[in-house]
Amino acid sequence: MKQLASVTFLALLLQSSSVDCTTQHGFQLPAPIANLDDAIFTGTFVGDTAQFLGIPFAQPPIGSLRLQVPQPLPPYQGQHTASTYGPACHQHGSSIQRWIVPGTTETSEDCLTLNVFTPAVKLPGSTLPVIVFLFPGAFETGSGKSGFEDVLVSRSVLLDEPVIYVSLNYRLSAWGFLASEEVKRAGTGNLGLRDQRLALHWVQKYISAFGGDPAKVTIWGESAGAISVALQMLAYDGNNEGLFRAAFMQSGSPTPMGDITHGQRYYDFIVDKTGCKGSNDTLECLRGVPGDVLHAAVDKTPSSSSYQALALAWMPRADGIFLTDNFQRLVKEGKIANVPFITGSCDDEGTLFSFSTTNITTSEDFRGYLETYWAPNATNEEIDGILDMYSEDPIKGSPFDTGNFDKLTSQFKRIAAFQGDSVFQAPRRFLLSERSGKQNTWAYLNKGHKAVPLLGSFHGSDFVDEMLGGSGSPLDYLIRFAAHLDPNANTGIFWPQYTAESKDMLMFGEWPWSPPTIIQDTYREEAMEYLINFGLAHPL
Known part of the structure; x- marks a missing residue:
């Protein structure tokens, strides 16, 4: 605790100074540096953080390495x-996620870089816990430039x-998930997942140069990033290396995702549109x-x-x-x-993704x-079962608990409820039901x-x-969890x-001033159980 208190005191002192933390009493502090192999990387101070941006962690996936497994770099010199920041990986041009996911506008195929952020003040020999963030964006868009690192x-x-x-870029859309x-x-x-994996190997090799402990790494993600976290847990049949x-x-x-051949029609479309259809090796053709x-x-x-x-x-x-x-x-x-x-969910996960389906106005439309x-x-x-479980009665739809309000169309709240439960809520509950008692797990609902x-x-x-950085958000629990493998500690409520x-x-409250409470994960129990079994039988 003495080390933690010292770091806190010094950081607060710099924060409260009338000048930026890069200066003290008019003296310009030297830029932060990190020694990696035979190289020196020079970062910058921003506020009370030291930042090292745009560090490449793999060979550029261009030319013959396009659509190939990422390759490690030789030692730095x-x-x-x-x-x-390095450029973001190429984005899917028509995605709504561009509106809601922060990132850089510059994109490139040469994009496999990562960023490291540390407290501006660290004691010599620090071995701090490390949080590695996998960004959201429906596997279509986004970057390691999240906007809330500090x-x-x-x-x-x-x-x-x-x-x-630590934040990082990984390949997206067809470049990452062909x-x-x-x-x-x-x-x-x-x-894209293998890019993430190589970056995690990089963290093991180099994070100690920044004051981090490679034995105390927590992987964190939201949306596609959270799915990525789950799949890193499943990779190589559960060997996290x-x-x-x-x-x-x-x-x-x-x-509930199925075999990689389920994406054949999209691959064939790309092959046709790029002129590779007649090639003896269409994948090699796409590389050129x-x-x-x-x-x-x-x-x-x-x-999406x-x-x-x-x-x-x-x-x-x-x-x-x-x-x-x-x-x-x-x-x-x-x-x-x-x-x-x-693992946690928001109450109305599906609403954001249901505006594109507003021309569905009847139950038969929804069936189709x-x-x-x-x-x-x-x-x-089986389809009848979904229609029965997810009624067109708006009182039962999402946004949940809003009665007849938010009824954009006669089917909007129904589709939003189905999408939110099938992609987010039911898989979360399935994971918890299978793993609770076998490993330490906590759940939340926002x-x-x-x-x-x-x-x-x-x-x-x-x-x-x-991103607003206030107290009581999941961020506080994440930080304590990364430090102690337990989210509890001075949080005002015990999270069992x-x-x-x-x-x-x-449960995080419905209003900003509402304190968290403990509830039971039993809402829409029959409907989600049906979706779990349906997804096992019919993975996408």
């Missing part, structure tokens, strides 16, 4: 200025629990297609803001190597890293939508921002609270572990 580090110092924070029989044979599936000791998932769990031609073809494929919404075109799938089976079957078979984890995009092989009786018209407690609303018997959850 020379002098490097690490003061600007918030997290500053908050950790104020809590007397200083941490080091899926087909050809990709399966080549062994190049789930490249010592890369992390804990996981924190916000709005994302192992989703001009970047703008490939980008234009990818942008013509569906995104398209009509099919969360039935995504580009997403992780079982490739037989990194992920050996349907994700939920891996969970059932216990092929998951045995580390403590926290399900049959076309969500389960083309399901029987009529009901904040419930009064937002049409959206309610929308997907990512807990994340918004975290989730068990099959109690199903205790921490």
Whole structure:
């Protein structure tokens, strides 16, 4: 505690100074440096954090390395200025996520870089816990430039629990999640997840140079980032290779995804639009297609803001190597890293993704939508089950508990309830029901921002609270969890572990001034149980 208190005191002293933390009494502090291999990386001070930006962690995935498994770099050499973010990986051009996910506007295929943020003041020999963030964006968009890096580090110092924070880029859309029989044979599936994995290996090798403890790594993600965290737990049948000791998932769990060949139609579309259709090796042909031609073809494929919404075109799938089976079957078979984890959801996860379906105005329209995009092989009786469980009565739809309000169309609240439960809530409950009692688990539900018209407690609303850096958000629990593998400590309420018997959850209140309370994870029990079984039978 003496070390923590010293770090806190010095950081507060610098914060309260009339000058920036890079100066003290008019004296310019030297820029922070990190020695990696035979190289020196020079960062910058911003507020009470030291930042090292745009550090490459893999060989550029360009030329012959496009659509290939990421390759490690040779040892670093020379002098490097690490003061600007690297470009984001190429984005899916039509995604609604661009509106809500912070990031840089500059994109490139040469994008595999990461960023390290530390308290500006660290005692010599510091071995701080490390939080590695996997960004959201539906596997279509986003970057390691989240916009709240200084918030997290500053908050950790104020809590007397200083941490080091790492963010990274990973390949997206078709560049990171191309899926087909050809990709399966080549062994190049789930490249975005494998980018993340290589970055985690980088952390093990180099984070001590920044004052971090490689034995105290927590992986954290929101939305697609949270799904990524879950899949890192399932990778190689649960062998986490010592890369992390804990996981924190916000709005994302192992989703019901099937074999990588399920993406064949999107692969075939790209091959056709890029002129590779007649090639003897279409995958090799795609590696040589001009970047703008490939980008234009990818942008013509569906995104999360398209009509099919969360039935995504580009997403992780079982490739037989990194992920050996349907994700939920891996969970059932216990092929998951045995580390403590926290997982939570927002109450109205599906509203944000249901505006593209407002032309669905009848129950028959909804049936056709399900049959076309969500389960083309399901029987009529199985589809009937979804229609029965998710009534068109707006009182039962999402935003939940808003009565007849927020009824954009006659089917909007119904579709929002289905999408939110099938992709976020039911997979979360399934993961907890399978793993509670076998590893330490905690769960939460966020009901904040419930009064937002049409959206309610929308997907990512807990994340918004975290970015503001206030007390009582999931951020405080994350920091304490990363430090102690337990989210409790001076939080005002004891957060019990989730068990099959109690199903205790921490609920963040409906209003900013509402304190957290403990509830049970039993809402919409029959409907979500139906979706769990449906997803196991009909993975996307």
